[in-house]
Amino acid sequence: LSRIFIIWAISSWFRRGPAPQEPNGPGGSPRSPSRNLFPKDTLMDLHVYISEHEHFSDFNLSSALFWEKRDLVYGDWTSGENSDGCYEHFGEVDISQSVQRNGSIYVHVYFTKSGFHPDPRQKSLYRRLATVHTSRMINKYKRRRFQKTKNLLTGETEADPEMIKRAEDFGPVEVISHWHPNLTINMVDDHTPWVRGSVPPPLDQYVKFDALSGDYFPILYFNDYWNLQRDYFPINESVRRLPLRLSFCPLSLWRWQLYAAQSSRSPWGFLGDQLYEQSDDEQDSVKVALLETNPYLLALTIVVSIVHSVFEFLAFKNDIQFWNSRQSLEGLSVRSVFFGVFQSLVVLLYILDNETNFVGGFWGFFLIILIVFNFVAPREQLDREKKLGGIFPSVSFKDKSTYVESSTKVYDDMAFRYLSWILFPLLGCYAVYSLLYLEHKGWYSWVLSMLYGFLLTFGFITMTPQLFINYKLQSVAHLPWRMLTYKALNT
Template sequence: LRIFIIWAISSWFRRGPAPQEQSSAGGTPRAPSRNLFPKDTLMDLYVYISEHEHFTDFNVSSALFWQKRDLVYGDWTSGENADGCYEHYGEVDISQSVQQNGSIYIHVYFTKSGFHPDPRQKNLYRRLATVHTSRSMAPGRAGDARRPPGMVLGKGTTPIPSSNWEPGGRAEDYGPVEVISHWHPNLTINMVDDHTPWVKGSVPPPLDQYVKFDAISGDYYPILYFNDYWNLQKDYFPINETLQRLPFRLSFCPLSLWRWQLYAAQSTKSPWNFLGEDLYEQSDEEQDSVKVALLETNPYLLALTIIVSIVHSIFEFLAFKNDIQFWNSRQSLEGLSVRSVFFGVFQSLVVLLYILDNETNFVVQVSVFIGLLIDLWKFWSLPVHMLDRENKVAGVLPRVTFKDKSTYIESSTKVYDDMAFRYLSWILFPLLGCYAVYSLLYLEHKGWYSWVLSMLYGFLLTFG
């Protein structure tokens, strides 16, 4: 249920173009293919761990991490928990090369019972009876931040340490970082129980990345999937010279087609990447927080939260619509504060720049950006615009001048508007100066730009 909720929401943003109909060289449609491993096929599992991306050391006994014979393809009732799953735990010996940020790979082979994955054993190896996949087990990740954010008035180039800085912060926010190999002690191998008659070239994305066809027979191999979706980032630990062995728990489970589609959709990069990965894609920390919430939150409470969020978004856009309708139909400015509209543009701009500087959620950024556009539209529609052709900009372009509308000038609204902002300025400007000094001396910022935004944003929240 939890993974389905994630998929249902994100699938709206991950839909790619429809696959094109594929034809053979003669123009005739390609025939559907079949799974090379029929239902209930007896299989043997071989798992090797090596420092080489292309594995050939089948005769090295220390490379074999797990061997399991007579597995049944599509069996959902065997295993300790009668769910078709098997588990193996062991410790992986690592060399000095791996300790010093080297690579380490897992190679998984499934063969039909009685065959062997080593191509050099001619009597026991069959290409169509062997399916193989591999991946790196020690992905490179940025190390913990070596220095925290500090006071912009700190001496030297090293910021002053903060008592509330956490060492797990993002190091890339504070300068160049070293990419370090990390290890997670859990991994699941899924074999998808699927016998769909796929047509080569017509498999919809993102499934086409996993369905592998044999070049000669045209049939496809069983789909193997490394499932680490529920591996949280906080459970990864760096590999260094103090570690001689790495704990590793490997599981094998069958997986249905629809559940595999959910996982595959989540692990695929979004087509909205043209906006920039930092703008749309969630960070690892954000993904972890979502997963923890899904694991620890009651499903009914989670569904209620999603419904409330959707309703809030609908009401927000209705408010945008009504605001536009009100200002678009307004013929007179009597009773309306023009200065508050100008101040609203400044406030929306500060909020937008602040949330961009602090990498806030993409949906929040879009909402604030739309609000800023509406404020700019109101700002442009309030005064009368005239072109001053006598005082040109740089002697070439006519200068744009603004003049308040007569309905605003001739009413008492302008008098009270000027009076209110004049009296407020006597209070707010000294408070702004005091808050700026306080923020500069006692709060931490990444730089002068962040200090200006944080100071203005904090002032608007406190006194705005």
């Protein structure tokens, strides 16, 4: 619980919900506080139905009733097998061909005051204010992406023939229904005098008010936060029965707030799931870390991450200040700067070609713009006398002479010439290996993946020209020491 609190505290700094509605009545007068329709220690009956329909009405269908538990006590924290107020029920759900073929399946949960029934057609046993209901689709639709890759020389592929056929039938992205065998039903033990229209988000979507009395029903919450993505399995025609373990537990208000904040939609959601979508591994990694990491080590990791971010920001800030205040390029490897632009461009194109998430692509684009404007913009000037094509003025560098007329350019050219003797043979060998043994979508993807893999492996060598210049000039006074110091501390 303390671990999920850490995640909630951090994410609260970055998440901001919409403002609540005005808590005023139709005539402009303030609304009066509401009360919970189920007082403390109310005796309740639990009815759980499984159906393929979003709106349930088959109360007389015995096969639809999955779990019935009578004489539960609202706010009881001491009953149950483990004396924690929790109850469990395990069973198997028979599914139809519709569910096997990507159909939906829903759980409908009803709590009634003891002695009442959730079926509105049973007039003598049904009371609207004595019944609280919620439902949810319990299968999950997940995208499975298929990339058509092949060996560009032989045209062969190691992909599963069945996967290739499904890709031809359903396209490169297939939506498949998945199932997780565990689900927890929480009833929040809360009697806060909520005022309608002033419940803060994301809690407002769970607090349901009665239109006539103005009071609110007990808060029901489906808790699947700890259901790891790796434990889901696909529903297909070979699956006829689905295992389901339902748990009922009381939940305190502050713990419910933590879970509700974590399950609320990401602030990047306006970009759409296609652009901002975490992979299953990314979703599981944080939860696995919370479950399996020592709390003290986890706290230390968070502190180190914060310090790392601070140093990264300071290095970023001092790098900008250095280039803006720099009046001479003497002693600096200009080729290394432009090679950094080339590296960032390759990474950006590789991310776009592989349809990785939007944030990674945006960050790569931002780095390119930053390098260009950080280094080029302060040093360029328009020459209106020399025009390109007779229309556009040409661009020249104001401090180009400090680089060309000094020994810096000679040493920079010399360093890259020596470096090319090493890098080009390595690049050629890696290109041949990638072409012979790896699969690609096409020649464009091969070029990008080959360059990307090569730069990841040998990109650090591009720092050697600057070291070579330092050695030849016997000086390091021209370097951005503040930026390098912060980066060294980060390392």
